[in-house]
Amino acid sequence: MADSNNKPRVVIVGAGFAGFNAARELSRLIGATAEIVVINSTDYFLYLPLMPQVTGGLVESAHICVSLAGRLRKTRFVLGTVNRVDARRKTVSWDGPEGSSGQVGYDRVILTAGSVNKLLPIPGIADYAHGFRTINEALYLRDHIIRQLELAALAADPAERAARCTFVVVGAGYTGTELTAHGQRLTTRLARVLPGLAGQEIRWLLLDTSPRVLAELDPRLSRTAERVLRRRGVEVLTGESVEQALDGSVQLTTGDKVATRSLIWCVGVRADPLVDGLDLDTNRGRLQVDEYMAVPGSDDIYACGDCAAVPDLTRPGQICGMTAQHAQRQGKLVARNVAASLGKGTQRPYKHGDLGFLVDLGGLAAAANPLHVPLSGPVANALTRGYHLSAMAGNRMRVAADWTLNGITPSEPTSLAVIDAASVPLDVNKPRA
Template structure:
């Protein structure tokens, strides 16, 4: 007798928690095959990615093995690029270019999100996003290289440009990238006597909103803004980039900022696969009911950033695209899929925010657990405690804790490994979790020279 098959597409917060929830049902494991299709063999704990870019954590610390933590789940490496609702199958491309087709009895789409693009000239060519591990590794190398090149030049204008780092988007990700990045470059600059006596490096954080962290509680915004400014970050709200070039950015104020680094953190958009499914959408997200089921398709579910989930705590609204919602929606999806097989009862997704935590580096953070505003070391302790609880895998938690302790007593390591080149992490990519291969890269308009930011080969 052929077992029924549940296919989960994407191992982000929603997909990982869904798979975890399904394997906890012993009867489900025995009577159904649970298949997880994902481009990588790990779940990436995104909230700690800024610490990877700042050299505080090693990349494997935030990469949780799917095979080790999801026993009983069949992992298929690949990028799903098509869904056939009539034949109840998905098509995918494997890591070596091989094509495959997988049939399903239940389908859960949790493909997550990619970098949000805006029609700003030059941004797609000269900016880099911050959604995947390759982008974090590239940024760590790039920042380190810019400081080293700045210290080695006799041209003060080039030195200033290489020591200027521009982050666009003062949301959760952009704020943490700027906060951790400033601490990291300060450490690097102290090792170069030529940079010690200059007002360098310089970090500029821009957002069109009127405050940092505009989507969070104003008290968190004020705390984060104060910490950033005290650290020396130039925070400019109500402003953004008008144009980006190889050598700098033009602000909407008319000011030109020479820089070699533009980090694009303006937000996210649902994975392009959602539109390819051909079902009703809400701003690029697949429309689902409170039970996370796609209307008129009882065998198809969606959760996380890919789904427009009705927010039952705010009638008429949809849940925001956050890791907190994605994780809990994944658990609800697992419960409802199991219920569709007769195991347990289905439930509607309903969740009240328990608060947010923003790690600002060092002992600084801004947090409001259960609505209680915290700042300083207390917020830092709560934030790191929350991340350790939320991070799957005991081994990962132990190693993260060890890295934090080592950073407190040892100098931070800062070498560029050159593993990820700039052309491998384009801003306009549907797969930020994978570096682009050389065969996928169009010829550089200037000829065979290395793209911006790369060391000579």
């Protein structure tokens, strides 16, 4: 569906790591000869890896958000949530803010809808757990943690005080481990300035069914991360999880009951619910695509990132993991393949080389294995932060300034309480009451 100037139209659904990088690369390649439309539910690209540092108070939330309109100058940006992709009519429909809606035709569409919190059939999780996928969830959680300690300091009942000072994190992958590390440092700083918490134990529990934290990492780095957490007093419980979430407590799979007002869910993610409504084949809940990230049988539909099951050519029969590293690379390559389908360049299959992983544990602690060289401590920390600065799409100086200032003087741990629990439901299909 060409526009009035006979330019082909490419519609990109979503502007996370995959969509944002696809839009930038496509603008560079064919921005003058095609119309590029980006549809996203927010007007910013969120640099997800630094969200634990937002909750921990090391980085300002606005500094990990980059304006889409400002960075994607050669595209048409639409603020809305896509609710339908009609492959037969070649149209994309969306719901906009304040009751608006719209529809646009396409010659090519790139589906990069991303992912949402992954739920498990555990009673009470959707009602009492807090997720950690959006900037609103990061801000809400920071306020919630601070508020719990402030209320604990005023509580006359020792049992209530102990429950408010207990934080349970489920999932010891990258997100859960980093969030626990930064959250524990935040509560330690805050407890020092609240006289009512003098002598009170502040508990952080990190649970995972895997036999070790950061199971994706080299065992040596996993042990390093666990050692750092345990040294800070974190209770690392591997081979365990939550059996039931209740109002004011959680039941563990071991039978133990832990009183807490803070259950944080970092178990993993699943493809955006948009995928469920598409009449397209899926693989493990993600859109089925070939090595060129094209949907089989549809020469005008492409998909990548967390919502797509991109074949991992380095591991025959497997699909790529749902990581920012994959999404960023796939976004750039899918743009080149779409441009090639429109006569600019040649299509190439997605085949990646693993660059390694980095985990920031707060302070000078970190674990990293760049190019499979295991590192820990200040060297790993410097490398981790250097990588984040290089990978960010903007605000690098602001983030570097945040780190510098917070290294000199701690941030003020205050609760703004601008986001309530009803605004950040764990289950996107089941808002909190």
